[in-house]
Amino acid sequence: MIEQPTLVTGRLVLRPFTLADADDVQRLAGAEEVADTTLNIPHPYADGLAEAWIESHAHAFRERERVALAITESGVLVGAISLRLDLGHARAELGYWIGLPFWGKGYATEAAVAMVGYGFEELGLNRIFAHHVARNPASGRVLEKAGFTHEGFHRAHVLKNGRYEDLHSFAVLRTDQS
Numbered sequence: 001m002i003e004q005p006t007l008v009t010g011r012l013v014l015r016p017f018t019l020a021d022a023d024d025v026q027r028l029a030g031a032e033e034v035a036d037t038t039l040n041i042p043h044p045y046a047d048g049l050a051e052a053w054i055e056s057h058a059h060a061f062r063e064r065e066r067v068a069l070a071i072t073e074s075g076v077l078v079g080a081i082s083l084r085l086d087l088g089h090a091r092a093e094l095g096y097w098i099g100l101p102f103w104g105k106g107y108a109t110e111a112a113v114a115m116v117g118y119g120f121e122e123l124g125l126n127r128i129f130a131h132h133v134a135r136n137p138a139s140g141r142v143l144e145k146a147g148f149t150h151e152g153f154h155r156a157h158v159l160k161n162g163r164y165e166d167l168h169s170f171a172v173l174r175t176d177q178s
Contacts, residue, residue: 004061005122007069007114014069014081014111017054021070024077025050028099037136038097039158067118071098071111078102081111083119083128090126092119096142103138112146120174127173133158134166143170147177 004016017025028034030045042049060066068082079098086092094115098108119125130148132139140150148170156164 002062004058004067005069005118007118009110009114011073012078012107012110012114013072014114015072017057017068017070017080019051019054021077022050022054024099025054025080028077028079028101029097031100033100034097036161037133037139039131039133039160040095041097043161067115067123069111069115071096071107073102073107078107079111081108081115083115083123083125085123087123090124092123092125092128094119094128094130094143108139108142109145112142116146116172116177120177125174127171129169129171131167131169133160134168140168140170146172148172149176 007014026045026049029041030043032043035041035043035045057068064085064087066082066084068080070077071079071081079096079102081096083092083094094112096108096111116128119128130143132143149172150168151171152169154167154169157167158165
């Protein structure tokens with residue numbers, strides 16, 4: 001069986017989640033500031049959701065649907081990063097969140113660069129794309145620093161917490177990497 005990867009950067013270890021991470025996931029991802037501009041994170045973050053999410057990772061990886069990794073520094077969970085795979089088209093969607101106490105330290109960019117490298121080098125992807133809510137420009141800066149190109153703006157594209165949100169879309173191609 002193929003094991004989920006562990007990626008190492010200058011400061012970070014991106015590793016598979018374990019159930020021991022569940023309390024930190026619930027606390028960090030469930031913070032209103034994090035959930036507010038992240039499309040797939042609910043607030044409040046109900047008991048049991050983190051465990052169910054973590055338990056889904058091994059199966060999703062085996063089925064080549066998703067790679068989801070914990071972003072850690074010195075053993076401390078700071079966030080999560082994932083690739084939702086569409087291998088038939090050699091593409092994936094990048095998603096990530098960083099816990100509020102760790103914002104502004106460059107962790108998302110560093111993790112994104114590592115995950116993009118993994119996607120192109122190990123998974124043979126041709127394209128990695130991402131979206132961010134327009135009122136979260138910091139996420140756009142992360143993507144730009146990670147080598148993504150802005151490709152579009154989608155007005156009132158998703159409904160989050162009873163409000164239609166505009167989205168920016170970004171992508172990076174294998175051929176963009178030098």
